Amino acid sequence: MTKGSLSDVNVLLIEDDEDDYVLTLDYLESIANFNFNLVWHSQYNQALEALESNEYDLCLLDYQLGPKTGLSILKEAKARDVHTPIIMLTGQSDAVLDDEALKAGAEDFVLKSEIGSVRFIRSIRYALARKELELERLERLRVESDIRAKDRFLAHLSHELRTPLTSILGYTNLLLSRQELENVKPELSIINNNSEHLLSLLNDVLDLSKINENNLQLNVEDVCLNSFLSDLHSLFKMAAAKKGLSFNIEAKTLLPKNVRVDKTRLKQILINIIYNAIKFTSSGFVKVEIALNESSKLEFKVIDSGIGIPQEKLKRIFKPFEQVQNVTTRSDEGAGLGLAISSALIALMGGKLEVSSTLGEGSEFGFFIALDMADETTLEPLRLNDAKNDEEDSLPSDLNGHILIVEDMSEIQMLMRTLIGQTGATADIASDGVEALETLKRNPDKYDLVFMDLHMPRMDGRDTLVTLRQSGLELPVIALTAAAQKGTKEELIALGFNDMLSKPVSVPELGHCLKNYLNAQQNSEVTHIDSASDELTFLVVEDDADARNLLELLLNSQQVNVVTADSAQACRQHINGKQKFDTILMDIGLPDASGLSLAKEIKSQNREQHIVIASGFDPEPEMLAESQVDDVLLKPITLIDLQTIIESL
Known part of the structure; x- marks a missing residue:
């Protein structure tokens, strides 16, 4: 049926008798609520070509077509993936023929003498309804295929972009830690800051895609709230001071000592909102207020004395790629994704992001998140401590063990090996799964831990892990991936991996992982x-x-x-x-x-x-x-x- 009107129906009539063609045409024109556009073919090959075009909403097929039968056309049409519903027409009743036609794929079997009857109209309506259902099914499959293709593309994009960023960030950090390079540290810091900005933009685009596909996973963990907020205060205190702004975090109630939240995502939300507040405030203050309400929900308010947001634009700021262009300067950076992602993440955490603003006076962004709190949860006042916990952000230096790094990128091989070497552990390299299996087969007792990339030539990480487990080797294996999606970690653990690290691998995460699986030197x-x-x-x-x-x-x-x-x-x-x-x-x-x-x-x-x-x-x-x-x-x-x-x- 055409998109212009539901009553328009394109019909193909395959019939070798002109009188029957005229009879059918006259009857179809008399049916109310339908506008039948009839095309007539009497030759076998022409009829097949017309069917194969899939341009028709319905086909009426005569059983006897010269030396051939309609059954042969029906079978050939189905073999050529024709989706047009076909109703078989015949001059006499035959139960065997009726059964053969239906088995061959016909929608119905109708006597020519029944053209003009209620049964014929009903048969046409049913065939057209099934056609609509088939089109809907094909469209749904197409959309699902497009989604899978997009997911594959994003996974590939993530891997391809994160791999060089891993090397850029990793080696820049190594160079920044060397005392003899003090004279070039300003230039190295510029490289590092811009690399982190690129990584942030990449993360925003991928996060938004995951959110839209309901494919984002929250990793809930126990978090010391005081330490979390102290780190946040340290992070923004200097940025605010550079603009002459005061910045503070205030607790309006006693706060739980520990909370169970996704620490990374909560930090991402607050960084997005606080960063915007500082960016759009030229004088005055930015402050964060936190309170525990009666419903055991943690409330956050980010308040600034900045330029404010016009009322007509308040409804749009949570939409992707939206920025308040008329009142911001051209120097403002970003893809306009931060607030959209923050709003979606807060919703995943059981809350809602709201905003109130007065143009020229400032803005207030508020949200709450649901907490899983036990009755005996300790409540305490907030005490900000800006002293950074170096132990959490640095690698341990007293580890003992041997690690096999299975990775095809030479830059990441060297980076991982250098970082691991700083802990006291040692590392060997295998460039793909085949080489890794050969190495482990030669030295089954040498290694205490394996880091394995998932995307490698010859043999990828998943196949390598399965083969390794089948051979009886039970040493811990950590998956490395730049394409982590919702459920990826659970899938990998079910496959036999012990844990997963996302690329670029952060130093604290690597250190935590190494401490979990290696012993300190005694x-x-x-x-x-x-x-x-x-x-x-x-x-x-x-x-x-x-x-x-x-x-x-x-x-x-x-x-x-x-x-x-x-x-x-x-x-x-x-x-x-x-x-x-x-x-x-x-x-x-x-x-x-x-x-x-x-x-x-x-x-x-x-x-x-x-x-x-x-x-x-x-x-x-x-x-x-x-x-x-x-x-x-x-x-x-x-x-x-x-x-x-x-x-x-």
């Missing part, structure tokens, strides 16, 4: 290593003098005797002598031989000799297996790496 362990290593002797085979000297110093600090060699020939001379070595630490690239070839040669003479290869890259698994080395250390070799070798001996 002095008793170090003492044990020292006492156990008194009589150990290493042969270090390294052609680079600086690297050789450094390894010797590090090993000597662990009470290990060290003999050095700068070539394969010098190594052979030492092992052919009388001295025995607990292990040979050998560089993979020597000036006169390959370290792997030399290792194979030594193993052929003394199968029990322990050999460790030092390499700047991951050697091919086949070459490692052939050389029969006992372990591989990736450069730069740390003291923790050497302690691990010592402990194993």
